[in-house]
Amino acid sequence: MKSVTVKNVKKVYPLGKTEVYALKGINLEIEKGEFCVLAGPSGSGKSTLLNLIGCLDYPTEGEIWLENMETGMYTEADLNKVRLHHIGFVFQSFNLISVLNVYENVELPLLIRRDISSSDRRKRVLDLIDRVGLTQQMKQKPFELSGGQQQRVAIARALVTQPKIVLADEPTANLDSQTGIEIIRLMHEINLQESTTFVFSSHDPKVINQASMVFYLEDGLRKENAV
Amino acid sequence: MKLAFLSLKSATVKLWRSVTLGFFIFMVAFVMLFANAFITAAKNKVENVILNGFTGHIQLRSAGSREGDMVVQYTPGWDLLKPVEPGTLHTIREILTQYPDVHVTRLCRRAVSLEANGKKQETMLIGIDHGMDSVKEAFLLSEGAYPSLSGNNEILLTKEQASLLGLGVGDTVKTVTKNRYGLKSEAELKVVGIGDYIMLSLFSYQANYTQLSTVQYLSGYSAEETTDILLFLPDTQDLHGMVKALSADLSRNGLDISVTAEEKLTSEDLIVADISFDEDEDEQGILLSTTEEMGEAIKAVTGTLFVVLNIFLVFLMIIVSVLIFNLVYMTGIERYREIGTFRAIGFSKPQVIRIFMGEIIAVSIISTILGILAGTLIMTLLNRLSVSSPLPFLNYIMGETLYLELNPYQMLINLLVILGFSVLSSFLPAYRACAVDPAEAIRTV
Numbered sequence: 001m002k003s004v005t006v007k008n009v010k011k012v013y014p015l016g017k018t019e020v021y022a023l024k025g026i027n028l029e030i031e032k033g034e035f036c037v038l039a040g041p042s043g044s045g046k047s048t049l050l051n052l053i054g055c056l057d058y059p060t061e062g063e064i065w066l067e068n069m070e071t072g073m074y075t076e077a078d079l080n081k082v083r084l085h086h087i088g089f090v091f092q093s094f095n096l097i098s099v100l101n102v103y104e105n106v107e108l109p110l111l112i113r114r115d116i117s118s119s120d121r122r123k124r125v126l127d128l129i130d131r132v133g134l135t136q137q138m139k140q141k142p143f144e145l146s147g148g149q150q151q152r153v154a155i156a157r158a159l160v161t162q163p164k165i166v167l168a169d170e171p172t173a174n175l176d177s178q179t180g181i182e183i184i185r186l187m188h189e190i191n192l193q194e195s196t197t198f199v200f201s202s203h204d205p206k207v208i209n210q211a212s213m214v215f216y217l218e219d220g221l222r223k224e225n226a227v
Numbered sequence: 228m229k230l231a232f233l234s235l236k237s238a239t240v241k242l243w244r245s246v247t248l249g250f251f252i253f254m255v256a257f258v259m260l261f262a263n264a265f266i267t268a269a270k271n272k273v274e275n276v277i278l279n280g281f282t283g284h285i286q287l288r289s290a291g292s293r294e295g296d297m298v299v300q301y302t303p304g305w306d307l308l309k310p311v312e313p314g315t316l317h318t319i320r321e322i323l324t325q326y327p328d329v330h331v332t333r334l335c336r337r338a339v340s341l342e343a344n345g346k347k348q349e350t351m352l353i354g355i356d357h358g359m360d361s362v363k364e365a366f367l368l369s370e371g372a373y374p375s376l377s378g379n380n381e382i383l384l385t386k387e388q389a390s391l392l393g394l395g396v397g398d399t400v401k402t403v404t405k406n407r408y409g410l411k412s413e414a415e416l417k418v419v420g421i422g423d424y425i426m427l428s429l430f431s432y433q434a435n436y437t438q439l440s441t442v443q444y445l446s447g448y449s450a451e452e453t454t455d456i457l458l459f460l461p462d463t464q465d466l467h468g469m470v471k472a473l474s475a476d477l478s479r480n481g482l483d484i485s486v487t488a489e490e491k492l493t494s495e496d497l498i499v500a501d502i503s504f505d506e507d508e509d510e511q512g513i514l515l516s517t518t519e520e521m522g523e524a525i526k527a528v529t530g531t532l533f534v535v536l537n538i539f540l541v542f543l544m545i546i547v548s549v550l551i552f553n554l555v556y557m558t559g560i561e562r563y564r565e566i567g568t569f570r571a572i573g574f575s576k577p578q579v580i581r582i583f584m585g586e587i588i589a590v591s592i593i594s595t596i597l598g599i600l601a602g603t604l605i606m607t608l609l610n611r612l613s614v615s616s617p618l619p620f621l622n623y624i625m626g627e628t629l630y631l632e633l634n635p636y637q638m639l640i641n642l643l644v645i646l647g648f649s650v651l652s653s654f655l656p657a658y659r660a661c662a663v664d665p666a667e668a669i670r671t672v
């Protein structure tokens with residue numbers, strides 16, 4: 001089954017009086033349970049594409065399918081729900097909520113989920129914190145953690161809703177390469193256990209090598225043959 | 228519920244931010260409560276003074292007395308007083324036997340001029356019936372005594388009058404007027420006490436208490452004639468019912484009743500009346516007014532004070548609103564990324580706004596309550612200590628000791644007003660902050 005299908009997607013940003021063509025017609029398909037990377041130089045459109053797949057924005061042209069849903073048909077409120085139920089985000093600069101501790105940060109997306117009981121919630125949060133290896137640090141605030149630990153919290157937060165797909169825009173860019181590799185390995189491990197689809201972006205060859213599938217982007221287009 | 232948890236978390240962890248906001252709101256709550264208590268106390272006091280010292284709950288006068296508002300500064304209008312006929316007084320007394328709880332007393336008033344040491348002071352002389360203790364609630368003695376029940380020709384002076392006329396307790400003052408026949412009449416009155424009308428002294432209100440018989444003598448009235456009959460009710464709740472019943476009884480007994488609320492006299496009426504007045508004109512009716520309608524001039528002043536104070540408070544609130552607006556706006560900018568993260572995770576715009584507003588409302592409620600508690604505590608302490616008024620003129624406003632009224636209803640209003648302002652002034656910036664485009668907000672630069 002296809003997890004993500006991107007059909008001839010174009011994205012144009014207005015920039016003053018001119019326009020920026022961030023994506024110029026991208027086609028790609030990602031199978032369910034894939035662990036894949038968007039690679040490419042800076043400005044090639046990686047973040048733009050991830051944002052579109054993540055329902056944070058609409059494409060200017062083309063279609064994006066998440067399994068069998070075409071996202072262009074949804075209203076903003078619907079997209080909120082899609083993000084809450086089906087998508088997990090991991091950001092380059094972690095984006096943890098500074099006033100909340102590790103436990104609370106991981107729990108955050110579940111606070112607005114009506115379909116999960118509080119005992120279930122607790123179980124899931126504790127389980128994920130355990131899997132990213134932060135049980136000892138559960139009561140600590142983000143500023144008390146190292147970058148790698150913060151990104152682990154972010155991974156736990158992204159996974160706590162049991163999303164179909166986890167999107168990570170340069171998750172290792174703010175980490176040293178050793179920690180970066182560890183983070184990618186952690187994600188891969190979870191990917192294998194849960195068969196959650198992972199899509200992340202990077203321009204670090206060491207990170208790219210960890211992926212089971214690589215899409216190269218350049219100047220808003222896919223470079224098919226550059227594996 | 229869980230969003231409220233997030234709000235509280237934010238509010239408590241970012242304590243300094245909350246304290247800044249909270250401090251302003253605390254101050255407003257505090258000032259609001261204090262100022263309101265003060266002005267309410269003053270307002271009640273002046274109404275009490277008017278009630279106890281001048282009008283009673285219900286005042287009956289001769290319809291021929293065309294003086295308009297009773298508690299105003301001395302005007303020639305005071306000459307237009309006409310006594311209630313002895314027959315009428317008798318009838319009224321008769322009727323009032325059906326109302327054993329109603330306390331009846333009389334006032335007799337006359338415009339006079341006080342003369343001593345070559346100085347002159349126009350005033351209204353008020354003769355009080357024996358047993359009218361309520362006068363003590365209106366006039367605060369600083370030396371001497373109140374006029375004795377059995378005596379006559381004793382007068383109370385205000386401090387201002389005493390110093391103007393160069394008189395002290397025990398001195399005599401010459402009192403001159405024209406009696407009902409237009410003839411000059413005078414008497415030597417002994418100054419038995421000096422003090423001030425609570426509150427009214429602020430408006431250099433000229434009036435002097437003496438015994439009833441003194442004014443009757445000066446006016447050329449018999450012992451049965453008087454200008455005012457005052458009724459004090461045990462229970463003010465039923466004032467209007469009483470007015471109705473009384474009016475019905477009086478007209479059944481052949482008296483022509485007019486209730487002043489229906490025919491308010493203007494100052495022009497007074498002047499016209501001044502020229503055309505003729506005491507022989509056969510006006511038999513009597514005029515019935517309630518304390519609520521009396522002393523409007525003074526009540527208007529306290530009412531104005533009340534309004535001015537509240538305008539001041541509204542300004543204060545507007546300033547605080549601007550501060551809140553600013554603070555929330557800045558917070559929104561500061562938390563741009565955080566809001567973007569919330570939105571990316573799947574929080575809807577209204578949910579993020581609720582977290583934001585929740586923080587502000589929590590801080591507002593807590594600081595308002597703290598402000599009210601602090602205000603209440605300080606006021607209770609002041610009342611308990613019964614400190615004498617801190618400023619010399621204040622005791623004419625507040626009475627001998629400061630007593631601030633704590634009104635739970637007022638506190639509730641304060642709370643609601645402050646909350647209303649905080650919510651209104653924080654909604655717009657909160658809304659703006661939450662309207663971020665999540666894709667834009669999480670774009671790392």
Ligand SMILES: Nc1ncnc2c1ncn2[C@@H]1O[C@H](COP(=O)(O)OP(=O)(O)OP(=O)(O)O)[C@@H](O)[C@H]1O
Binds near residue numbers: 013047203
């Ligand atoms: N909101 C926006 N408004 C205008 N232009 C934008 C916006 N977002 C992206 N762009 C432009 O679109 C192009 C693609 O940007 P994008 O961020 O997707 O690249 P990227 O591959 O993620 O680069 P990097 O590796 O530096 O993160 C760039 O030229 C960028 O300037």
Ligand SMILES: [Mg+2]
Binds near residue numbers: 046047048169170
């Ligand atoms: Mg990028």
